Amino acid sequence: MSRNAESTAFRSALEVIRAVEPRVADAIGAELTDQRESLKLIASENYASPATLLAMGNWFSDKYAEGTVGRRFYAGCQNVDTVEALAAEHARELFGAAHAYVQPHSGIDANLVAFWAVLADRVESPALKKAQVRQVNDLTEADWFALRRELGNQRMLGMSLDAGGHLTHGFRPNISGKMFDQRSYGTDPATGLIDYDRVAEAAREFKPLILVGGYSAYPRKVNFRILREIADSVGATFMVDMAHFAGLVAGKVFTGDFDPVPHAHIVTTTTHKSLRGPRGGMVLCQPELADQVDRGCPMVLGGPLPHVMAAKAVALAEARRPDFADYAQRIVDNARALAEGLLSRGATLVTGGTDNHLVLIDVSGYGLTGRQAEQALLDSGIVTNRNSVPQDPNGAWYTSGIRVGTPALTTRGLGTAEMDQTAELIHTVLTQTTAGANADGTPSKAKYTLDAGLADKIARQATDLLATYPLYPGIDLS
Numbered sequence: 001m002s003r004n005a006e007s008t009a010f011r012s013a014l015e016v017i018r019a020v021e022p023r024v025a026d027a028i029g030a031e032l033t034d035q036r037e038s039l040k041l042i043a044s045e046n047y048a049s050p051a052t053l054l055a056m057g058n059w060f061s062d063k064y065a066e067g068t069v070g071r072r073f074y075a076g077c078q079n080v081d082t083v084e085a086l087a088a089e090h091a092r093e094l095f096g097a098a099h100a101y102v103q104p105h106s107g108i109d110a111n112l113v114a115f116w117a118v119l120a121d122r123v124e125s126p127a128l129k130k131a132q133v134r135q136v137n138d139l140t141e142a143d144w145f146a147l148r149r150e151l152g153n154q155r156m157l158g159m160s161l162d163a164g165g166h167l168t169h170g171f172r173p174n175i176s177g178k179m180f181d182q183r184s185y186g187t188d189p190a191t192g193l194i195d196y197d198r199v200a201e202a203a204r205e206f207k208p209l210i211l212v213g214g215y216s217a218y219p220r221k222v223n224f225r226i227l228r229e230i231a232d233s234v235g236a237t238f239m240v241d242m243a244h245f246a247g248l249v250a251g252k253v254f255t256g257d258f259d260p261v262p263h264a265h266i267v268t269t270t271t272h273k274s275l276r277g278p279r280g281g282m283v284l285c286q287p288e289l290a291d292q293v294d295r296g297c298p299m300v301l302g303g304p305l306p307h308v309m310a311a312k313a314v315a316l317a318e319a320r321r322p323d324f325a326d327y328a329q330r331i332v333d334n335a336r337a338l339a340e341g342l343l344s345r346g347a348t349l350v351t352g353g354t355d356n357h358l359v360l361i362d363v364s365g366y367g368l369t370g371r372q373a374e375q376a377l378l379d380s381g382i383v384t385n386r387n388s389v390p391q392d393p394n395g396a397w398y399t400s401g402i403r404v405g406t407p408a409l410t411t412r413g414l415g416t417a418e419m420d421q422t423a424e425l426i427h428t429v430l431t432q433t434t435a436g437a438n439a440d441g442t443p444s445k446a447k448y449t450l451d452a453g454l455a456d457k458i459a460r461q462a463t464d465l466l467a468t469y470p471l472y473p474g475i476d477l478s
């Protein structure tokens with residue numbers, strides 16, 4: 001395929017859009033420019049391939065397809081069946097999973113599907129059994145009351161938010177922390193690592209229905225074999241949310257004890273982070289949970305997005321190619337180089353380094369909050385996000401951490417030498433930024449000063465670093 005085809009496709013698409021609402025066409029073009037010019041270190045973002053992007057922009061969007069392949073509530077779904085079956089087949093083959101459900105619209109939706117599937121499969125509720133085998137009209141008010149009582153207050157044990165867990169793993173403000181009786185496990189204060197003995201102890205005391213593994217901001221590998229043993233020892237269902245590191249599993253960087261798929265009863269993921277697919281989610285599970293998982297829509301999810309399932313099929317096909325394994329390895333090599341570059345310049349990193357795609361910098365060593373650091377870096381053309389560190393004294397809003405990740409820059413082609421240069425830029429900005437004060441003289445958690453000339457100079461250096469590695473080199477919109 002000629003690279004020219006990509007330019008023609010996107011140029012023509014914008015021309016068609018421009019004829020209706022030129023401001024939308026302009027915004028789409030401007031977004032490409034912004035993405036091309038920024039040093040994107042957001043650990044949860046990536047750049048999907050042109051083929052993946054194009055698979056989303058079409059008439060599959062017009063189709064309703066509630067139900068599953070071959071069992072739809074709507075007529076005329078044969079082509080949706082084709083792409084959904086393809087996406088599921090690629091997912092099963094790629095991850096070695098018994099069953100794949102590719103309808104979830106996002107990672108959070110995938111988790112809701114998983115929670116429902118486990119509740120429906122595991123909760124000893126005579127009322128629920130009745131509801132599943134009889135017409136729901138046959139249930140009495142007392143049956144419904146019992147059903148709600150029995151489904152509620154089930155127990156979930158997940159990683160705490162400030163240790164790197166996700167808000168859907170039982171964090172109180174999230175629905176998962178309200179519908180479940182929840183407890184969380186953290187990390188060892190001395191090492192920053194998961195202490196599996198403490199997890200086992202918490203599981204023994206709390207006896208959760210669901211033990212959740214997985215994270216958004218933990219920079220290390222997790223031993224899923226041990227977590228499964230802990231789950232088994234207390235009769236819990238073991239769920240892993242691999243939203244962040246699915247690409248490392250797909251690319252066989254995480255194998256054996258570190259691959260969640262053979263160990264977990266149910267695995268959820270996004271498709272747009274390190275996996276580099278379209279914005280969406282997915283559930284993989286053991287055969288005994290498959291029927292409940294397949295009820296995700298309309299039980300929990302709105303109607304499936306067939307255009308996104310088409311794009312998932314394309315992206316998963318890409319992830320099955322040998323060059324994806326090479327990509328996944330480079331993500332991890334780059335993260336390690338970035339960590340080493342930061343450490344050698346004097347930064348403090350949570351756990352002292354990384355063995356996945358992300359690095360968590362504790363910016364309190366620079367005298368800054370995460371909020372100040374995030375903004376100063378952004379002023380300098382470096383896009384990151386602030387993140388809590390374990391036992392964060394600044395809370396979840398201001399935070400004391402900056403999370404940086406390498407999947408996106410690795411897609412562009414940057415390597416370990418550029419990661420060292422990136423570390424230099426980050427360190428320079430953070431050392432040259434000073435925390436500001438409130439009007440009454442107390443330290444501010446948001447205000448800061450950074451010389452505008454220096455910020456501009458760093459931004460130019462960041463742009464130079466990217467110039468050798470153009471984003472979407474086959475797309476020329478001019």
Ligand SMILES: *Cc1c(COP(=O)(O)O)cnc(C)c1O
Pocket residue numbers: 044105106107108109165166168214215216241242243244270280281
């Ligand atoms: C990003 C993330 C999610 C949420 O994904 P969305 O697609 O934004 O809903 C869920 N779980 C974990 C662990 C994540 O990192």
